[in-house]
Amino acid sequence: MSGSNDYKAGLLEKMPKTIKKMFNWGRSFSLWPVHLVTGCCSPEYMQLFGPRYDLERWGVLPLASSRQSDVMIFVGNVARKMMIRAKRVYEQMPEPKWVYVIGACASSKGPFPESYSLVRVKDYMPVDMFVAGCPPKPEAIHYGFLKLREKVLNEVEEDGSKEVVRTT
Amino acid sequence: MIDWLIEFIRVNLDPLFKIIIFPGITFIMLFTIFAVWYQRKFLARLMLRMGPVHAGRVMGWLQLIADSLKLLTKEIIFPAYSYKKLFLLSAITLPVIPAAAIALIPFAPGYAIFNVKGYTGLLFLGIMSLYPIFIVLMGWASNNKFTLIGAFRTIYLDVAGEIPIFLSVLGVFIWAGTYDLQDIVAMQSSMWFVIPQFLGFIVFFISYFAMIEKAPMDIPEAETELVFGYRTEYTGALFLDTMLGDYINILAWSLMMVTLYFGGYNGPAIFPDPLLNGAFWILFKLIILLAITFTVIISYARLRIDQAIRLGWYYLIPLALLNLIITVIIKYVVLGG
């Protein structure tokens, strides 16, 4: 759980503050989300990369492989069967990495509270950003990405500083 | 002042300047970064989008710097049961090969890193034919099914693309009567070879996409089938390294095309210095060529591997041979040598 922090500190700890700042700037403009579609917010998430919202303006480039990506994205509901694989994908990703949860289902099971198959992401891995909504509008997901970017830029640790972006 | 500086550099630091600044490491790195940014912006415009905007405030010109900084500080993962030494070494060697080939390209009269006369054209082809071997090694060393299939596909595609491209280059050699790239460029000061060698150019241009492994022939890294092809398992700095190799490969083949068919550094004199003038024109042509390449990339679906091989063997090789025959007839029979 704390691996993320260790690596960040380990590599950049002894460097001067300016260098550290420079690398954080680089990371903040290059958040590549991994392509793991877990649920039904995915059409809205795809609209985000279309011309109207165009997240690539901020350097967010959706990538195919977990090995090169930085942000683990949970798009909508996460079933138990998917969570086993999602943990594996999370382990495959290189440090430093962040977790971004989109939608009410992944945050709190949303409109399916009595479902026997869904789980909440926060029970399984540290989450850096939640966006509520069912599905959240692209503006909200966009805003969440910008908030995550600020977090990366200022090196906010995930423990004790969870942020919830409220929409609608 | 500038003239004096250039003169000073040319006299005192010539070999060092060539290797380190232009057209050596710095130029290659900067141009690669530019090419990726250019591709992202250009493709984004074709998709009605903006592409990178905010990094660096003006047109996202620092986007690739940000990506590189991030990738440099990412963790490097060696997959389980991979052949670690080969995994590392093949990736590190990959960009060196096309970069070494660029050393043979003349950027001004008598100005290339490896400034020799003779069989430079053949040497270029020889060096570039090493490139797929390292891709195969990368794919094999990763111990992943996707990378392995990507590596096999590279071999297939190489067979389909390398033979026609070499045959089409042979046409230029015959037409020019020399293997020397500097001579070939010098001969094009009056007429670009794309006009007498048009058939050969068509073959070269189609095989070019097989050699740079971009759509419609991005078969080895077919994203929808093989994730990232042979580079699926590479992380962080090593991934950056493989991408660098990819784009230097594009740079090398594009430079070769400009050199063989579009008159290399030749162009109207707008700068007094021949080096500046040559560099300007070669870069100008390169940027136009890349724009055409990116437009082709976005306009076609990916071919299947058997379709690509059929294209290579049924259409491109006979065309290239036909081009050779026509070239020989025109040069030695019609024009009488």
Next chain:
Amino acid sequence: MRLKRMDPKRLSELLKDRFGERITITSLEERRLFFKVDYEIAHDVARFLKENGFDMAITMGGTDFPKRNVIEIFYGVWSSTHDFVAFMKFDISRENPRFRTFIDIWPAVHNYERETWELLGVDVEGHPRLKLLLLPDDWSFEEEGYPLRKDFDSSRYRSPWGDET
């Protein structure tokens, strides 16, 4: 073989002629025919339907009736010739829920029968691939039961509100 187009009423008459008292027509509508059969003749009825042009299975499932102590299995079949749906139902016992597969008659019910097996706990005899389809890999039937049974307890999965865990 060219079949003559018929309506649900005609089919119900045909079924009555062929199977007599062992078949009960529960509902006859413009484009639907609901009927109930004994399990023993279910396969014969299915084969009879298939021969009469009901070639595409569009739905299949089961309903749990703890009060009657039965599980009702149903098959909905559409016909490309007659263009209406025949809906066949039969009961099997709840203690020992098992029936023979219909894959050989309508291959399309393959995944539906798998799903019925795992969600309702019905053993489908002769099915070539009875393994988990929708439920998670770590699902245990002993502890967690079969979700579509009426005695399945969903409240144990209800997530707590807010940050409590």
Next chain:
Amino acid sequence: MHRYLTDPFQEIEEVEGGLFKLNIGPQHPISGQGRFIVLTDGELVYDIEVDIGYSHRGIEKILEYKNYIQAVVPLERMVMLDTSNILMGFVRAVEELYGVEPPPRANYIRTIINELNRISSHLYALGLYAESAGWNPAVFIWTTVDREPILDILEMITGARWSHSFFIPGGVRADLPNGIKERILDTMDFLERRLEVYEDAWIYNETFRMRTEGVGVLPRDKAIEWGAAGPSLRASGVKYDTRLNEPYSAYPELDFKIVTHTAGDAYARGWVRFEEIKVSIDLVRQAIENIPKGPVKKALPPRPVKQEALARAETARGEINFYIYTEGRDKPYRVKISPASFRNFFVIEQMPKIQEIKLADVPPLIYSFDPWFLDADR
């Protein structure tokens, strides 16, 4: 051939007689929320197994706790692209149970929203299909921006871009807003212009046809036997569309044709979808021109008049049907949903049995059926 050799994780190597077992998904560029286990020998594919359930939510169980109005919300989440068509089946089943006919104006509003949803869903499907055939994402990106005006209209009418919750048993929640007619007609004109661009750039593009023609040929008899649904069935030459065969909403009063193709290959399936967009545009125009005046909803009687009902509706991916059994309460006793993708996945599994498929054909083959995993998983 070992057909069903699944285990949850891919082990180091499982080569049998030189065969590879490739796991495509659940984390893969073309897999959605599912996994395709492809048994290959280099480039040749011997077997495809579809592993679904990665987004299973147990909607059938959840619906047992909800009354007919509450059921609308979880049901809609089955296919986010096509919420209204999915809901249409449920609403029809409930109306059949209660013996209610919605008012004519509600029928027309439903038709408009259904067809707008179908256009949006088909655009998305075709974009993904182009991408799966190895296109640079350009086409997909174009379809995203062309969907936005439709989503704007839907937002104007219903208040939500995707999850409208707009249909309720007995009618629709609200009437059309002012000025919607011009807006819809403008958008339809815009879409027609865009479709011409698509035809030039994409549908009749030579490389695209090379990749998809002759891939995954599904003969007519097999399509019926294996239960293919929707455009996949129509591309094999079966003239079947629930909108006409089981008329509902305003469809019997409107004039339209079923698009069919006889080739049955991947290209035909894409082509049928593309032509259906044109039909839908025409339907929306007709419906908005001829919409009658009147109320838009009707109250349900206190008790259902029937015990069971089977209702079918045509979603973008094919037919969905709802079997509802009730014991007279305001809650259903059992709802059986049988969606289109669930049936199409079975057809995908059967494809290598009748035709040689190469590894590069697998993504276009899968996406020509327009799979939606949440649809199949429920």
